[in-house]
Amino acid sequence: MFKKSIWIGFTFIFLFAVLNNPVVSEHVEEQQENQFRQLYQELPTPNQYRMASGAPGPMYWQQRVDYDMSVEINEENQRLSGEETITYFNNSPNSLSYLWLQLDQNIREKDSLPEMVSSGRISDPMNFMYLQRLHSDFDGGFKIEYVRDENGNDLSYKIVSTMMRVDLPVDLKPESKYSFRIKWWYNINDRQKTHGRSGFIYYEENENYVFAIAQFFPRLAVYNEMEGWQHKQFLGNGEFALPFGHYKVRITVPSDHIVGATGTLKNPEKTLTSDQRIRLDQAEDSTRDTVLIVTEEEAVQNEKERTQDKKTWIFEAENVRDFAFASSRKFIWDAMAVEFGKRTVLAMSYYDKSGNPLWEKYSTKALAHAIRVYSKFTFEYPYPKAISILAASGGGMEYPMIAFNGGIPEADGTYSERLKYSLIGVIIHEFGHNFFPMIVNTDERQWAWMDEGLNTFLEYLSEQEWDREFAQRSGPAYTMVRYMKGEKKYMSPIMTAPDIDMSVGSNAYSKTAAGLNILRETIMGRELFDYAFKEFAQRWKFKHPMPADFFRTMEDASGIDLDWFWRGWFFGTGHVDIAIDDVKWYKINTGEPELAKAIERQEENSLRDKYISNIRNKKDIEKTAVEKDQSLLDFYDKYDLLKVTPQEEKQYKKYLESLTEEEKKILDSGYNYYEVTFSNIGGMVMPLILQFEFKDGSEEVRRIPAEIWRHTNDQVKKVFAFKRELKKVTLDPFLETADVEKRNNKWTVQEQPDYFKLQKFQRRNGKNLMQEFKEMEKQEKKEKK
Ligand SMILES: [Zn+2]
Numbered sequence: 001m002f003k004k005s006i007w008i009g010f011t012f013i014f015l016f017a018v019l020n021n022p023v024v025s026e027h028v029e030e031q032q033e034n035q036f037r038q039l040y041q042e043l044p045t046p047n048q049y050r051m052a053s054g055a056p057g058p059m060y061w062q063q064r065v066d067y068d069m070s071v072e073i074n075e076e077n078q079r080l081s082g083e084e085t086i087t088y089f090n091n092s093p094n095s096l097s098y099l100w101l102q103l104d105q106n107i108r109e110k111d112s113l114p115e116m117v118s119s120g121r122i123s124d125p126m127n128f129m130y131l132q133r134l135h136s137d138f139d140g141g142f143k144i145e146y147v148r149d150e151n152g153n154d155l156s157y158k159i160v161s162t163m164m165r166v167d168l169p170v171d172l173k174p175e176s177k178y179s180f181r182i183k184w185w186y187n188i189n190d191r192q193k194t195h196g197r198s199g200f201i202y203y204e205e206n207e208n209y210v211f212a213i214a215q216f217f218p219r220l221a222v223y224n225e226m227e228g229w230q231h232k233q234f235l236g237n238g239e240f241a242l243p244f245g246h247y248k249v250r251i252t253v254p255s256d257h258i259v260g261a262t263g264t265l266k267n268p269e270k271t272l273t274s275d276q277r278i279r280l281d282q283a284e285d286s287t288r289d290t291v292l293i294v295t296e297e298e299a300v301q302n303e304k305e306r307t308q309d310k311k312t313w314i315f316e317a318e319n320v321r322d323f324a325f326a327s328s329r330k331f332i333w334d335a336m337a338v339e340f341g342k343r344t345v346l347a348m349s350y351y352d353k354s355g356n357p358l359w360e361k362y363s364t365k366a367l368a369h370a371i372r373v374y375s376k377f378t379f380e381y382p383y384p385k386a387i388s389i390l391a392a393s394g395g396g397m398e399y400p401m402i403a404f405n406g407g408i409p410e411a412d413g414t415y416s417e418r419l420k421y422s423l424i425g426v427i428i429h430e431f432g433h434n435f436f437p438m439i440v441n442t443d444e445r446q447w448a449w450m451d452e453g454l455n456t457f458l459e460y461l462s463e464q465e466w467d468r469e470f471a472q473r474s475g476p477a478y479t480m481v482r483y484m485k486g487e488k489k490y491m492s493p494i495m496t497a498p499d500i501d502m503s504v505g506s507n508a509y510s511k512t513a514a515g516l517n518i519l520r521e522t523i524m525g526r527e528l529f530d531y532a533f534k535e536f537a538q539r540w541k542f543k544h545p546m547p548a549d550f551f552r553t554m555e556d557a558s559g560i561d562l563d564w565f566w567r568g569w570f571f572g573t574g575h576v577d578i579a580i581d582d583v584k585w586y587k588i589n590t591g592e593p594e595l596a597k598a599i600e601r602q603e604e605n606s607l608r609d610k611y612i613s614n615i616r617n618k619k620d621i622e623k624t625a626v627e628k629d630q631s632l633l634d635f636y637d638k639y640d641l642l643k644v645t646p647q648e649e650k651q652y653k654k655y656l657e658s659l660t661e662e663e664k665k666i667l668d669s670g671y672n673y674y675e676v677t678f679s680n681i682g683g684m685v686m687p688l689i690l691q692f693e694f695k696d697g698s699e700e701v702r703r704i705p706a707e708i709w710r711h712t713n714d715q716v717k718k719v720f721a722f723k724r725e726l727k728k729v730t731l732d733p734f735l736e737t738a739d740v741e742k743r744n745n746k747w748t749v750q751e752q753p754d755y756f757k758l759q760k761f762q763r764r765n766g767k768n769l770m771q772e773f774k775e776m777e778k779q780e781k782k783e784k785k
Contacts, residue, residue: 035685036710039563042571043548049225054552055539062544064089065220065245072252072310073188073211073327078200080216081185085150088178088220095171099178100229101164104215105186107234108140108194113161114235132193140194142218145183155180162234164218182218197397198404203330203352208303210331210352211253212391212404214324215240222443226546232445237498239444239451240437242321244542248314253327255309256302258294260333260350260387261325262401263317271313283335284346290364294333296353303330303352317400319382319542321441324399326350326389334360338368341380345371351390354408358415358423363388363405366427366466373462377530378435378537386434388427396430400438403430421463421471428466429459440540447547448498449570453512460513474510477518477738483510484575485740491573495547514738515569522687522736523706524560532557564685564706574683576737579744581677581715583729589755590667593644593652599755601642606752658760667758671721674749676729678716682740685709691733694724701733 046052048059069084090096107114120130147155147166157166172178188211191199198214222230222241230241251259259271268277276293283291294302317323330352337344349363367386375381383401392406407423409415435458437444437451444451460475472479483506492501494512501507520529535557536550551566568574589599608614626632659667678688688704700722708716731745739745 033713034710035564035568035713036561036707037563039551039566039571042567043551044226044546046548046552050546050549052552053556054536054549054554055556056543056549060543061091061093061225063091063220063223063243065243066247067217067219067245067323068248069217070250070252070312071216073213073254075209075254078188078190078209079185080188080213081183082217083181083183084217085179085181086218086220088172088180090172090174090176090178092223092225093174095173096223097168097171099166099168099172100221100223100231101166101182101218102221102231102234102240103142103144103159103162103164103218104234104240106141106159106162107236108138108189108196110137110139110141112141113233117235129193129195133195136193138189138194139187140189142184142186144218145185146181148181150179150181160231160233163221163231184218186216188213191392198324201391206303208328208330210326210328210391212324212326212389212397214322214397214399214404217323219322222544224544227443230443230445232497232499234445235499237501237504238446238448239498240322241443241445242441244319244321244441247317247320247323249316249323249325250312250314251325251327252310252312254307254329255311256305256307256329257311257327258329258331258333258350259313259325259327260331260348260389260402261313261315262320262323262399263315264384266314266316267312271311280335283348284337284344287337287339287344290334290336290349290360292332292334292360294331296332296356296360299330299332300353305329317383320400321438322399324402324404326391326402326404328352332356332360334364336364336368338371338386340372340375343380345381345383346385347371347387348385349388349390351388354411355390356409357413358407358409358420359390362420362424363390363427366424367431369466370428370431370462373465374432374435374458377458377461378440378534379541381434382439382541383434386431388431394422394426396426398430398433398438400434403427403433405430418471421467422473424466425459425463425470425473428462429455432458432462435537439542440537441542441544443544443546444498446497447495448501448504448508449494449512450545450547450550452504452508453494453516456509456513457516460517475513475517476735477514478735480506480511480514480738481740484738485577488573493573494570511569515565518569518686518737519554519562519565522689522703523562523565524558528558528560529554561707564710568684572684576684576686576739577680577682577741577744578686578688578731578737578739579679579681579741580729580731580747581679582675583677583726583747583749584675585726585749585753586673586675586756587753588667588669588671588673589757591652591655591757593648594642596652597642597644597648663758663760671723672725672753673756674720674722674726674729676718676720676747678718678731680709680714680716681744683713685713686732686737686739688718689732689734689736690720691730692720692722692726693728693730694722695727696724698724 048057051057066087067084069082071080071082073080088099106112147157149155149169155166157164166180168178189196189199191201191212198212201210220243222243232238247263249261251261253259265271272280279291279293283293331350332353333348333350335346335348338347347364347367349359351359351363367388371381371386385401387402389402389404391404394406396403396405405426407419407426409419432455433451436442436454442450456474460472463470463472490502492507494507496507498504498508520526532554536553539553540549555562589596656664685706687706688708690702692700692702704718708718726749728749729747732739
């Protein structure tokens with residue numbers, strides 16, 4: 001037994017040794033040092049679906065799923081029940097024997113996988129919410145009543161935690177479709193207790209609810225050529241991957257509720273009063289100010305009463321990847337028209353009175369602003385409306401055309417500046433998700449940065465256009481410094497799935513947004529960046545891009561090689577810390593004898609004067625022998641050592657004669673040369689942005705692209721020539737590169753220059769023996785004569 005286990009041990013070690021062949025690993029290490037090697041291993045091989053340019057290829061395909069459903073909210077027991085017909089269009093070249101659906105509500109089942117695998121700890125103090133969740137006996141999760149085909153025959157299905165496989169009676173062939181029906185219900189969670197993306201908010205006053213409903217129906221997972229079925233379990237952080245389709249949704253709620261939802265309201269005459277319809281028409285013409293469709297007084301009156309009647313609101317949406325709605329009798333409702341490009345869309349807000357005065361002033365106007373700015377940088381917002389719902393105390397969550405946002409003032413109507421900016425910011429952000437990932441339809445479960453990062457970046461641009469004083473949460477490079485100089489073992493690269501990433505907020509949101517700002521402001525420039533970014537958005541709107549499609553498009557459309565940047569910023573955890581190690585000041589030693597001699601003496605004296613023993617001797621030796629005894633003096637004590645000799649004059653003349661006119665000009669140019677040494681301490685390379693301050697008070701900025709690091713990752717030198725004399729150099733003066741250590745970014749230049757001589761450039765052609773032998777022969781012949 002023992003021997004056997006040793007043998008197994010050896011086998012393991014042997015295999016390990018083979019896998020870690022030193023030649024291979026050395027080679028890999030050596031390769032890893034160069035940040036500029038191309039991203040071939042890291043990105044998938046381009047193909048006819050996704051091309052090397054980053055654009056969708058000629059064989060690109062994607063699935064489509066239509067939903068036709070009826071749902072009802074029972075306010076008494078806070079329960080949602082529904083029935084849906086799903087029509088699945090198989091546009092893939094493959095036959096499918098089963099379909100995978102997502103059951104997101106199952107995250108709230110007792111002993112659900114997400115619940116079991118979430119780690120926890122006790123600290124002092126603990127907060128109530130944590131224990132509330134621990135004590136909770138909430139019966140969450142989808143209760144599936146049936147899954148049937150169109151003729152009412154049961155279909156077999158298997159629930160795997162938050163996913164469900166529905167087995168098809170016959171394979172679904174390419175270019176064909178399949179319809180089936182599901183009936184379900186679930187208990188709606190209390191958002192204040194469970195902190196979910198959706199749920200209800202309960203108001204003790206008058207015992208009222210605001211329902212913010214999402215992930216409320218069994219819905220199809222994405223099937224594509226990259227993943228097959230994307231059915232990674234829903235663990236909480238990784239959001240959603242969803243196919244596009246058409247939705248028809250009938251929502252039955254108490255008849256005194258106001259409902260806002262994805263899509264267009266198809267039966268306003270049955271759901272709205274004639275007053276409300278008139279006001280809505282007015283809003284459609286009002287491009288400057290919001291129009292109240294339900295006023296605060298009306299909402300306050302409405303929430304005091306109660307009815308047993310029900311009403312069904314019908315919404316339809318084309319080409320959306322999801323559907324969400326909000327319903328309450330507490331809602332105030334305002335709207336305005338937003339004109340942009342050749343279109344007008346309706347921006348609307350639904351909020352209860354606790355949101356005022358902030359919400360009536362800012363919510364719809366912030367939407368209108370974001371619609372215009374996002375459209376400018378990507379494509380015209382294609383949906384007919386955009387809605388902001390007050391449904392939380394903070395934060396937000398996004399769905400097509402509708403977002404649940406948080407931020408309420410104090411009861412007396414006062415609020416902090418921070419709350420104001422964070423509310424406007426969150427409304428812009430959650431609306432912005434319409435572009436990423438609702439229309440540029442990315443896989444959020446795997447790549448949170450593709451929607452959160454791109455969106456946070458555009459949020460920053462929108463906030464800049466809203467108010468110059470906008471309190472920025474993330475976007476600028478400098479906001480990343482604290483995170484990026486942190487402990488590396490707690491850090492993941494941006495290219496990490498959100499359920500694994502230990503700091504999704506820093507990576508997917510802030511670091512990505514800061515990286516895009518660095519590209520735009522420092523590496524590519526605004527014009528090239530904006531062109532390429534827009535190209536990406538245009539290429540992939542209403543499609544499903546992957547990370548490589550973004551990386552490739554940004555390079556392909558701009559002509560800038562960015563592999564080093566993706567490698568360092570997206571695939572790595574290295575931070576930026578570039579230091580100025582040294583600045584050496586030089587002037588030309590023209591060889592002019594007086595100058596040459598002065599330089600020589602000065603160098604000699606300066607060395608002698610600096611030597612510690614000599615410095616001490618000046619004090620300690622009262623008088624030298626020569627000073628005591630004049631008879632020891634000779635020629636060299638009296639002679640002016642700086643005096644130029646005829647021999648030196650002659651040599652200099654010869655040197656000048658050997659030079660061309662152009663070379664003489666260079667010799668007399670009077671330039672100052674500064675050799676600057678930079679070292680890369682952090683590991684991530686960056687362009688060198690240098691601010692030079694001169695002794696005459698003038699300033700100059702030079703920008704050196706990051707490719708200066710292409711041969712070496714740790715140290716590089718560069719020479720700058722100026723007529724003016726330099727006083728100080730500052731690296732990254734505008735805080736563009738997220739350099740985490742500012743103290744090593746400044747250098748004050750030495751007081752005296754050093755000198756260098758200039759010699760003619762000599763080509764090394766090797767010894768010309770032919771010529772030498774000819775000379776020798778000539779000499780010999782002469783001698784013979
Ligand atoms: Zn977001």
